[in-house]
Amino acid sequence: MSLKGIRKAVLQVDPYVPGKTTEEVMCEKGLKNVIKLGSNENPYGPFPNALKAMTEELSRLNTYPDVSFKEIKRAIADLSGLGSENVCISHGAEGMLQTIGKTFLDPGDEVIIPSSTYGLYREISKLMGARVIEVPMKGEHYIDLHGCLKVLSERTKLIWLNNPNNPTGTVFDREGIQGIFREMPSHSWVILDEAYGEFTDPSFLTDTASFIREGKNVISVRTFSKAFGLAGARIGYCLCSKELSVVIDTVSEPFNANRIGIAGALATLKDDREEYLKALSGIRKERERLIHGFENLGLRPVRSHANFVFVETGFNGAILADMMLDKGVIVRPCNGWDYPSSLRITVGTPRENEIMLLVLSETLEDLRKEVSH
Numbered sequence: 001m002s003l004k005g006i007r008k009a010v011l012q013v014d015p016y017v018p019g020k021t022t023e024e025v026m027c028e029k030g031l032k033n034v035i036k037l038g039s040n041e042n043p044y045g046p047f048p049n050a051l052k053a054m055t056e057e058l059s060r061l062n063t064y065p066d067v068s069f070k071e072i073k074r075a076i077a078d079l080s081g082l083g084s085e086n087v088c089i090s091h092g093a094e095g096m097l098q099t100i101g102k103t104f105l106d107p108g109d110e111v112i113i114p115s116s117t118y119g120l121y122r123e124i125s126k127l128m129g130a131r132v133i134e135v136p137m138k139g140e141h142y143i144d145l146h147g148c149l150k151v152l153s154e155r156t157k158l159i160w161l162n163n164p165n166n167p168t169g170t171v172f173d174r175e176g177i178q179g180i181f182r183e184m185p186s187h188s189w190v191i192l193d194e195a196y197g198e199f200t201d202p203s204f205l206t207d208t209a210s211f212i213r214e215g216k217n218v219i220s221v222r223t224f225s226k227a228f229g230l231a232g233a234r235i236g237y238c239l240c241s242k243e244l245s246v247v248i249d250t251v252s253e254p255f256n257a258n259r260i261g262i263a264g265a266l267a268t269l270k271d272d273r274e275e276y277l278k279a280l281s282g283i284r285k286e287r288e289r290l291i292h293g294f295e296n297l298g299l300r301p302v303r304s305h306a307n308f309v310f311v312e313t314g315f316n317g318a319i320l321a322d323m324m325l326d327k328g329v330i331v332r333p334c335n336g337w338d339y340p341s342s343l344r345i346t347v348g349t350p351r352e353n354e355i356m357l358l359v360l361s362e363t364l365e366d367l368r369k370e371v372s373h
Ligand code: PMP
Pocket: 039, 040, 091, 092, 093, 094, 095, 118, 162, 166, 193, 195, 222, 223, 224, 225, 231, 235, 236
């Protein structure tokens, strides 16, 4: 790089590779209809009252939002069973992950990260000059908490855990986390990214609120982008101890969520419960249909607890995804996560899923024909 003066740590950070947008694919491929199942969005959002509240909020955009986020913190507290003082707001969960990095990481600190998980943990840690200790997955697709335990050291500052895990959709066992709490030094923190937690049967999730009440060093990171259907409004939050929330709010930039996002999130929680539950049950039902659909095509899906399904295809995932893109279906190849023959496919509406399965089936047939020639 020819620019001078950039921090050394910044030069180590890899740019985030987002899923393709519908507009990009329409333009690149000259297609009129594109189905986007590559970014784990919720096809049913924004819900009607949220849409109304966000539209009404437009006329107030000349003024800053409430810097203390009083109302939205109260609504999230009611949802989680904790108090408002246990909630911090952010610009998407991504903003909270960045703030957590800034809050805890000094150069030379160690962070523990499972080898195939959400990529931002690694880049944020590198940006702060921390040393990344990678823990291989267990049985290919599962976060290995015992493996994390084995690499704990006095230098461990953060243990980044995603439950359910992106891209595999798996959850880890609830008891394993207790071992980490028992063994980790008092200055280590478990970051539980539960961005997809609402799609999971609660019996598979850890009871993060009770860990916080017990005074464990844990932060739960959550978002309105997935189950609540507000990815474009960019609002996320965390749950943590009262003491830590003061620190996190201090490190966050002021006004780090916007009026539209706050209005949408509030209305979703207060007035869109019915629509939200309907969307959740629709997604869960379709998730099962996708799993069966993949099995019927001779593929190996992994049991998912999120709004996407990870599937082993036996072909190069990047090539397969590219061929599907030509037919107007965006899915996510998992080559970058070291799964060269897998796809991560978001659960869409029944119609979107139907078309995706059809396109996948045709594409696999084309590839099988190529192999047999
Ligand atoms: N965590 C995980 C595991 C994710 O997959 C994502 C987004 N795909 C995020 C956090 C960030 O979500 P957002 O910033 O949209 O809230």
